[in-house]
Amino acid sequence: xxxxxxxxxxxxxxxxxxxxxxxxxxxxxATRLFAERGYDRTSVQEIVEAAGVTKxxxxxxxxxxDDLLHEIYGRVLxxxxxxxxAIAGKPDPVEARLFEAAADVVVTSxxxxxxxxxxxxxxxxxxxxxxxAVRADRRRYHEKFRALVEEGQSQGVFRPGLSPDxxxxxxxxxxxxxxxxxxxxGQMSAExxxxxxxxxxxxxxxxx
Amino acid sequence: xxxxxxxxxxxxxxxxxxxxxxxxxxxxxATRLFAERGYDRTSVQEIVEAAGVTKxxxxxxxxxxDDLLHEIYGRVLxxxxxxxxAIAGKPDPVEARLFEAAADVVVTSxxxxxxxxxxxxxxxxxxxxxxxAVRADRRRYHEKFRALVEEGQSQGVFRPGLSPDxxxxxxxxxxxxxxxxxxxxGQMSAExxxxxxxxxxxxxxxxx
DNA sequence: CGGCACACATACCGACCGGTATGCTGGCGG
DNA sequence: CCGCCAGCATACCGGTCGGTATGTGTGCCG
Numbered sequence: 181x182x183x184x185x186x187x188x189x190x191x192x193x194x195x196x197x198x199x200x201x202x203x204x205x206x207x208x209x210a211t212r213l214f215a216e217r218g219y220d221r222t223s224v225q226e227i228v229e230a231a232g233v234t235k236x237x238x239x240x241x242x243x244x245x246d247d248l249l250h251e252i253y254g255r256v257l258x259x260x261x262x263x264x265x266a267i268a269g270k271p272d273p274v275e276a277r278l279f280e281a282a283a284d285v286v287v288t289s290x291x292x293x294x295x296x297x298x299x300x301x302x303x304x305x306x307x308x309x310x311x312x313a314v315r316a317d318r319r320r321y322h323e324k325f326r327a328l329v330e331e332g333q334s335q336g337v338f339r340p341g342l343s344p345d346x347x348x349x350x351x352x353x354x355x356x357x358x359x360x361x362x363x364x365x366g367q368m369s370a371e372x373x374x375x376x377x378x379x380x381x382x383x384x385x386x387x388x
Numbered sequence: 389x390x391x392x393x394x395x396x397x398x399x400x401x402x403x404x405x406x407x408x409x410x411x412x413x414x415x416x417x418a419t420r421l422f423a424e425r426g427y428d429r430t431s432v433q434e435i436v437e438a439a440g441v442t443k444x445x446x447x448x449x450x451x452x453x454d455d456l457l458h459e460i461y462g463r464v465l466x467x468x469x470x471x472x473x474a475i476a477g478k479p480d481p482v483e484a485r486l487f488e489a490a491a492d493v494v495v496t497s498x499x500x501x502x503x504x505x506x507x508x509x510x511x512x513x514x515x516x517x518x519x520x521a522v523r524a525d526r527r528r529y530h531e532k533f534r535a536l537v538e539e540g541q542s543q544g545v546f547r548p549g550l551s552p553d554x555x556x557x558x559x560x561x562x563x564x565x566x567x568x569x570x571x572x573x574g575q576m577s578a579e580x581x582x583x584x585x586x587x588x589x590x591x592x593x594x595x596x
Numbered sequence: 597c598g599g600c601a602c603a604c605a606t607a608c609c610g611a612c613c614g615g616t617a618t619g620c621t622g623g624c625g626g
Numbered sequence: 627c628c629g630c631c632a633g634c635a636t637a638c639c640g641g642t643c644g645g646t647a648t649g650t651g652t653g654c655c656g
Contacts, residue, residue: 202604218512220428223643235645236605245644300568301509304426339591346576346584353565354558360508361557368554376554383547384592410634431613443615444635453614598656606649612642619636626628 203241205231207255210248215294215359219249219302249302250310256295257317260288264324274332275386279378281328282351286374289358297359322348329385338385351381411449413439418456423502423567427457427510457510458518464503465525468496472532482540483594487586489536490559494582497566505567530556537593546593559589 200208209230213222224245228238242248267281289296303314326348332338354377362373408416417438421430432453436446450456475489497504511522534556540546562585570581 218428220426221513224645225643234605237603239645240602240604300565301512304509305429342588343576343584346581347588349565349569350562350585350588353563353568354561356565356568357557357561360561360564368551373554376551377558380550380555380558380592383596384588388591388596432615433613442635445633447615448632448634600653600655602652602654604650607647609644609646611644614639614641616639617637620634622633623631625630 202231202233202237206233206238206241207248207251211252211294211298214249214252214302215297219298219305246307246310249298249306250314252295252298253303253306253314254317256292256299257314257321259292260285261317261321261324263288264321268324268328273337274328274335275337275382278328278332278385279382281325282378282381283371283374285352285355286358286377287370289355290362290370290373293359293362293364296356300356300359322352325352332385337387339387342385347381347385351377410439410441410445414441414446414449415456415459419460419502419506422457422460422510423505427506427513454515454518457506457514458522460503460506461511461514461522462525464500464507465522465529467500468493469525469529469532471496472529476532476536481545482536482543483545483590486536486540486593487590489533490586490589491579491582493560493563494566494585495578497563498570498578498581501567501570501572504564508564508567530560533560540593545595547595550593555589555593559585 206227210222210227213227213230216222224235224238227248228235231237238248242251263284264281267277267284270277270280272280303311306314326344329338329342329344329347333340333342333344358373362368414435418430418435421434421438424430432443432446435456436443439445446456450459471492472489475485475492478485478488480488511519514522534552537546537550537552537555541548541550541552566581570576
């Protein structure tokens with residue numbers, strides 16, 4: 181129910197002994213463990229041990245285990261929405277903007293692969309209220325992306341028969357799935373995957 | 389570790405009083421509950437109550453809660469592989485076979501939407517050994533599908549620059565994602581989605 | 597120099613949960 | 627008609643987990 185119980189210790193603290201603050205470490209370790217073993221299989225005890233603190237610290241900064249997950253979602257969601265808005269607002273032709281937006285979400289999803297894994301495996305484990313909030317944010321992102329498809333259709337450069345919503349769900353399924361198969365030590369770089377994914381999307385919507 | 393502990397009560401039983409057997413009901417209710425609340429959040433107590441029996445019955449037919457999940461996976465995996473092989477073996481041109489295979493996996497995924505949801509949310513909760521077995525089966529399916537893409541490329545009807553593996557991962561991401569957004573009471577029929585998804589795939593791989 | 601609030605550590609609790617050991621019963625083979 | 631075994635039901639256990647109440651040190655403010 182509650183978020184952080186106290187004020188976040190600001191960087192104005194006199195001695196910058198530690199480069200990472202305790203809440204930062206908690207979030208980072210939680211992300212790692214959630215991606216590795218899943219939300220339910222990760223105990224708060226494991227999280228605090230990995231972060232080198234105790235439960236007292238965790239419940240000092242976060243209201244519940246649930247809050248940790250919500251915060252992880254919020255971070256990646258804000259990042260992706262912000263980048264999409266920047267790209268969509270450029271003066272480039274719609275084809276270039278859709279390509280760039282598609283490639284960008286692939287690159288950032290791979291850069292934060294743990295968050296991506298967690299997102300689509302654990303979202304239903306949030307409390308109903310927080311789930312609703314996340315869905316609302318997700319929907320804003322979806323609509324921003326869909327607007328690009330619709331703009332291309334109205335300009336006649338994208339095929340008119342397609343349902344823009346379906347196209348967006350189609351593409352983001354592929355993006356969400358990245359966490360399942362992509363390996364950082366594999367043969368393909370994030371940019372290679374991004375380029376090819378964006379290429380596949382453009383070819384499927386472009387007017388022949 | 390163990391599968392069913394005793395022989396499945398065959399249909400040869402004299403009195404066909406119940407149309408559904410106990411293990412069938414257990415599997416059906418488990419599927420429903422796993423899709424609804426997730427694997428870890430569903431207790432075996434809830435499953436047996438939904439099926440109208442007790443834990444004694446469940447552990448009489450299944451070795452563990454894990455076995456239930458594995459059996460659910462096995463069912464949908466066998467079904468989809470069988471259908472893919474039938475389609476891939478037809479004498480039609482490769483474009484038509486890829487289209488039909490793509491549309492078919494969408495239709496069957498929607499028809500068994502609960503299984504699809506469970507598959508990609510709970511696979512990592514299986515024991516390592518069973519997870520390995522499922523991955524192997526999944527890989528066989530993937531390769532069968534990839535062979536269709538490669539065949540089209542060698543015939544010159546599909547674009548040569550694409551990585552067949554990436555194309556398959558791309559498409560199946562979309563398919564797995566269906567469980568997240570598709571609603572049976574929504575506006576689109578399974579066939580509509582299937583046709584449009586297959587159309588998007590073909591447009592992205594076909595030689596212009 | 598006091599005291600007080602922040603930032604944690606320690607200790608502990610009640611609620612489950614997966615699994616098992618054992619009890620009961622009806623039908624079928626001999 | 628009898629025994630026995632498949633097919634469950636009942637009772638129970640050890641372990642774990644999220645969360646909380648309370649203790650404690652320490653640096654900043656007055």
